[in-house]
Amino acid sequence: MTGAETLPRSIRTALEEAGLGPDYVLRVIDRALDEDLAYGPDVTTNSVFGPDQRGTAFVVSRERGTLAGLPVAAATMHRLAQRQGSGIVVDLLASDGDRVERGDQVLRVEGPLRCLLTGERTMLNLLGHLSGIATATARWADALAPTHNAIRDTRKTLPGLRLLQKYAVRCAGGLNHRLGLGDAALIKDNHIAAAGSITSALQAVRAQAPGLDCEVECDNLDQVREAVDAGAQLILLDNMAPAQMAEAVSICRPAGVLTEASGGLTLPDAAAVGASGVDYVSVGALTHSATVLDLGLDMAPII
Numbered sequence: 669m670t671g672a673e674t675l676p677r678s679i680r681t682a683l684e685e686a687g688l689g690p691d692y693v694l695r696v697i698d699r700a701l702d703e704d705l706a707y708g709p710d711v712t713t714n715s716v717f718g719p720d721q722r723g724t725a726f727v728v729s730r731e732r733g734t735l736a737g738l739p740v741a742a743a744t745m746h747r748l749a750q751r752q753g754s755g756i757v758v759d760l761l762a763s764d765g766d767r768v769e770r771g772d773q774v775l776r777v778e779g780p781l782r783c784l785l786t787g788e789r790t791m792l793n794l795l796g797h798l799s800g801i802a803t804a805t806a807r808w809a810d811a812l813a814p815t816h817n818a819i820r821d822t823r824k825t826l827p828g829l830r831l832l833q834k835y836a837v838r839c840a841g842g843l844n845h846r847l848g849l850g851d852a853a854l855i856k857d858n859h860i861a862a863a864g865s866i867t868s869a870l871q872a873v874r875a876q877a878p879g880l881d882c883e884v885e886c887d888n889l890d891q892v893r894e895a896v897d898a899g900a901q902l903i904l905l906d907n908m909a910p911a912q913m914a915e916a917v918s919i920c921r922p923a924g925v926l927t928e929a930s931g932g933l934t935l936p937d938a939a940a941v942g943a944s945g946v947d948y949v950s951v952g953a954l955t956h957s958a959t960v961l962d963l964g965l966d967m968a969p970i971i
Contacts (some may be wrong), residue, residue: 674750675743679758682739686835687763693740696828697747710786717781719754723785723970726761727775729768730962734806736764737798738775738838739755741791745777754780765839767806774963786967797829798836799961803897804954805840807935815942817949820845820928824952829870833955845950853882854904866882866891867898883928890907892916896923901952905946907931921945 672680672690682691684866704710724740729739742878743757749756756779768774775795777784793958810820822845823830834844846852855869863869866884883902884895889912895903903920904915905927914927920927928948943951 669787677748679739679742679899682850686739687838688740688831688835690743692831693743694747696832697740697790697794699828700744700794701748701751701787702848704786704790710782713782713785716855717785718813719780719782721781721970722779723781723784724776724778724968725788725965726773726968727777727792728771728964729770729774730771730964733768733803733961735766735768735774735793735798735799735837735961737761737832738762738764740798740832741775742777744791744794745779745783745787747780747792749783752780752786753781754783756780756783761891765802765841784965784967792963792965794832794962796960796963797958798832798839799963800958801833801836801954802840803959803961804958805837805842808938808949808951808954809841811935811938812942814951815939815945817942817946819954820844820948820950821846821954822930822950822952824956826955837880837954842954843945843948851880853877854879855882855884857887857906860885866894868896869896870900882961886916889915889919894918896920896925900925902926902928904928904930910937910940910944913941913946 672694674716675690680690714865738760745756745758756777756916758778761776762774764884781802805819812819819842821834821842825833842969853873860866860867881901883904885904885907886892886908890904903925905916917927926947929946933951
């Protein structure tokens with residue numbers, strides 16, 4: 669067996685419930701493991717430890733943050749053990765979406781030391797990256813909570829990791845923008861320029877995909893008015909100041925049109941942007957610039 673059936677049922681179920689296909693996750697893991705093992709086995713670990721030596725290790729948070737990717741971390745160690753022909757036991761000591769403090773143990777793994785130490789960096793790279801996204805998202809969600817705006821991600825994701833990164837956003841209470849180019853329409857400035865107007869672009873999309881949600885990017889109030897009159901469902905307010913956003917909201921809300929703020933927003937902007945009354949705040953930095961959450965693997969004493 670080489671597919672998802674090699675994973676314990678509990679891990680497969682956790683991935684499926686997260687909206688992550690186990691086979692997709694294993695493809696990501698295999699690519700990551702292949703990077704480390706492309707030039708041969710772990711020469712350092714295999715020199716120090718024999719194939720029968722076993723141990724226990726804990727993934728420990730080195731700082732405060734929000735977790736995402738624990739089932740992915742568990743799947744990483746199980747996948748490496750399967751590739752090495754060995755067996756391991758992984759226990760999740762926390763859940764995705766949990767907020768952790770420095771020193772909190774979040775995962776326990778017991779098995780051959782060659783597996784634990786060979787897989788350490790791959791596991792921590794994935795877990796730390798996804799938890800970094802969740803941590804950044806949680807900060808935005810907290811900052812926007814008083815004004816009840818929703819934080820959303822964008823398509824500015826790392827190639828091949830989009831579903832994982834967008835899952836991490838959801839773990840921290842964020843919402844996903846479209847997953848790809850076909851599940852929703854977003855009319856941007858280049859589409860408008862090519863079509864000649866917002867109205868023409870929106871009519872073209874409606875004719876081609878009448879049942880699809882459609883959002884229109886606007887960078888001034890005249891465009892907002894045109895988009896509303898043309899029947900847009902959602903308007904992206906691109907690089908507008910909070911006062912201009914508030915004016916746009918006053919145009920959109922009576923028509924039942926939702927609004928989304930976007931464009932170089934940073935966490936100190938949250939209060940002012942939230943107070944403008946927009947429905948959503950989209951931040952590309954959640955996925956394209958997230959700082960990893962510092963997590964480490966601590967070995968229990970080897971007897």
